[in-house]
Structure formats: structure tokens, C-alpha cells
Amino acid sequence: MYSKPELALNYLKYYLSSSNGKGHGTHSPFIFHFITRILNNKTNYPDYDLVENLRNQLSKDKRSLDIEDLGAGSTITKASKRTIAAIAKNAAKPKKYGQLLFRMVREYSPATIIELGTSLGITTSYLSLAKPDAALVTMEGASSVADIAKENFKNAGLNNIELVKGNFDDTLTEVLNRFSTIDFVFIDGNHRQIPTESYFKKFLTKVNSNTILIFDDIHWSKEMENAWKTIKDHPGVTCTIDLFFIGIVFFRKEFMAKQHFVIRF
Numbered sequence: 001m002y003s004k005p006e007l008a009l010n011y012l013k014y015y016l017s018s019s020n021g022k023g024h025g026t027h028s029p030f031i032f033h034f035i036t037r038i039l040n041n042k043t044n045y046p047d048y049d050l051v052e053n054l055r056n057q058l059s060k061d062k063r064s065l066d067i068e069d070l071g072a073g074s075t076i077t078k079a080s081k082r083t084i085a086a087i088a089k090n091a092a093k094p095k096k097y098g099q100l101l102f103r104m105v106r107e108y109s110p111a112t113i114i115e116l117g118t119s120l121g122i123t124t125s126y127l128s129l130a131k132p133d134a135a136l137v138t139m140e141g142a143s144s145v146a147d148i149a150k151e152n153f154k155n156a157g158l159n160n161i162e163l164v165k166g167n168f169d170d171t172l173t174e175v176l177n178r179f180s181t182i183d184f185v186f187i188d189g190n191h192r193q194i195p196t197e198s199y200f201k202k203f204l205t206k207v208n209s210n211t212i213l214i215f216d217d218i219h220w221s222k223e224m225e226n227a228w229k230t231i232k233d234h235p236g237v238t239c240t241i242d243l244f245f246i247g248i249v250f251f252r253k254e255f256m257a258k259q260h261f262v263i264r265f
């Protein structure tokens with residue numbers, strides 16, 4: 001992963017090269033709608049409070065868990081014992097992004113959703129609340145963390161979530177085989193180049209023209225930037241949006257030529 005100064009420099013480059021989406025080049029009605037009605041939507045949905053209350057509660061939970069480090073690890077610590085509070089603070093996606101995913105699911109109404117990397121289930125809860133009748137599969141390799149996520153889903157009455165435990169390398173193919181197509185995917189675990197490219201290739205076999213893939217931490221390391229480039233360059237990908245901390249991938253057919261947007265968020 002990049003050092004803090006490298007990341008800061010990268011962020012500055014992103015900031016300077018990004019647009020607010022209102023300028024030239026954003027003529028697609030789909031992208032215009034995405035930016036004005038989803039990205040910049042400031043509505044305070046009541047469901048936000050449910051998830052943020054859960055996050056608050058977990059941020060104070062001093063129970064300690066034994067953790068298997070399966071992926072590229074955490075930016076903060078690689079310790080094998082961590083408190084729930086530390087995981088809630090360091091591993092979960094900040095509310096700004098969880099809420100963006102909530103708005104995307106609410107708007108695009110995907111029938112099938114897959115999340116790689118459940119952790120404590122904070123972002124999963126946003127996805128579930130946004131579309132309670134979607135088939136939502138979330139996958140997590142750290143067993144003790146997955147157990148807490150399960151507890152959270154049960155307490156919140158979120159019953160459209162299936163949590164699949166195990167290493168993605170062992171579990172993803174079986175999960176994908178159950179679906180003819182998948183509409184919405186959040187890839188938030190194992191931030192390394194080869195695994196990320198391999199998950200992308202596996203999901204490619206299940207995309208339709210409305211599928212949305214979201215990759216976390218695309219500028220976190222040189223490896224992730226390489227993976228992001230591979231994804232953008234794939235011929236099936238018609239449009240991407242780089243928000244720095246996440247990258248969004250579309251397969252819609254209406255784009256005349258491939259378009260890559262870097263948008264300030």
C-alpha cells in the first residue's frame with residue numbers, strides 16, 4: 001500500500017483532475033442523473049440513522065476477536081486480536097460511501113446484490129435497507145467477525161441477507177453459480193491486484209447491461225491502481241466513475257464510446 005504522503009499526493013492529483021460533473025463531457029443523461037440525483041442527493045433518509053446507530057454502538061464495543069488476516073490486511077494494524085470497536089472504526093466504509101451505495105441501490109433497484117468483505121456488516125446493512133426484497137449475499141472470511149455481523153443483521157431484523165463464510169477464493173464460484181446474472185456488486189476485500197482482477201473476471205461472466213460493479217480503494221496501492229486500469233480497459237466496460245476511494249463500473253450500451261469520469265465527491 002502507499003504511504004500516507006503518497007496517498008495524500010494521489011488524492012491531490014485526483015482532486016485537481018476531477019470535475020463536479022457539470023462541465024462538458026457529461027452529456028449522457030444517465031451520468032447526469034447519477035450525479036445530480038444520486039451522488040449529490042443530500043436527503044437524510046431515516047434508514048441512515050439505523051445504520052449509524054449500529055456503527056456507534058460497535059465503535060464502543062470493547063469485545064476482542066481473533067482474526068484471520070485473509071486479504072491485503074488493514075491500513076491500521078495486522079494484529080490477530082482486535083476489538084470490535086477498532087474494526088468498526090478502521091475497516092467499515094465511512095458513512096458517506098455507505099450512504100452513496102444505499103442511494104444507488106434505492107435508485108437502480110437491483111434484484112441481486114453481492115458484497116465481498118462483510119466485516120461487521122455496516123455497509124451490508126445499508127445495502128439491505130435500500131432494497132429489502134433483493135437477494136443479498138455478503139461474503140466474509142474472518143469467522144469471528146462474520147458471527148458479529150450475523151448478530152447485527154438479526155438484531156436489526158434484516159432478513160434478506162445471506163452471509164457466506166470462507167475465503168472468497170473457495171466460496172465465490174459456488175455463489176456465482178447460483179445466479180444467471182448479478183445486478184450490483186461491492187468488492188471490498190483482498191485489495192491486491194491479482195485477486196481483484198480475478199474477482200472482476202469471475203463477475204464478468206454474470207453481468208448484464210444494467211450491472212454495476214463497485215471496487216473499493218482503487219488508489220490504495222500501485223497494485224490496486226493496476227487492477228483499476230485492467231478493469232477500465234476491458235472491452236465490456238462502457239463507462240467508469242472514479243471517486244478516488246471507490247471506482248464504479250458500468251456496462252450500459254448507450255455510451256457511444258467508452259467514457260471514464262473522475263468526479264469530485
Ligand SMILES: C[S@@+](CC[C@H](N)C(=O)[O-])C[C@H]1O[C@@H](n2cnc3c(N)ncnc32)[C@H](O)[C@@H]1O
Pocket residue numbers: 068070071072091092093116117118119120121122123124139140141142145166167168169188189190
Ligand atoms: C474492508 S473490510 C469490509 C468492510 C465492509 N464492506 C464495510 O464497509 O463495512 C474487508 C473484509 O474482507 C475480508 N477479506 C479480505 N480478504 C478476504 C478473502 N480472501 N476471503 C474472505 N474474506 C476476505 C476481511 O476479513 C475484512 O473483514
